[in-house]
Amino acid sequence: MERVSPGTTLTNVERILGSDSGVLDFEIADDDTYYVWDGDDREDADWTVEDVDRVENHTEDRFIMFPEGDGFTCKIDVNDDGWERARCWCE
Known part of the structure; x- marks a missing residue:
């Protein structure tokens, strides 16, 4: 597993x-x-x-989100309070 940080944009996220x-x-x-x-x-x-087609339970405290389209685009940046944030949507 690779940790993502601010400035990262992921495309073609399947789930x-x-x-x-x-x-x-x-x-x-x-x-x-x-x-x-x-x-x-x-x-x-x-x-x-955003643009979630469905959500499934994975384990007791985990869930899986699937995109409405071919894949999510996810951007990691910093909010107004200085904390990291993640935003995902379908193109």
């Missing part, structure tokens, strides 16, 4: 695994690496995922 602790794992099409964003290790991490 996003989320947890109640604010961690997001990104699975990219045709890439064997999982990319991880931990939201500055905060339970109230700042993330938004």
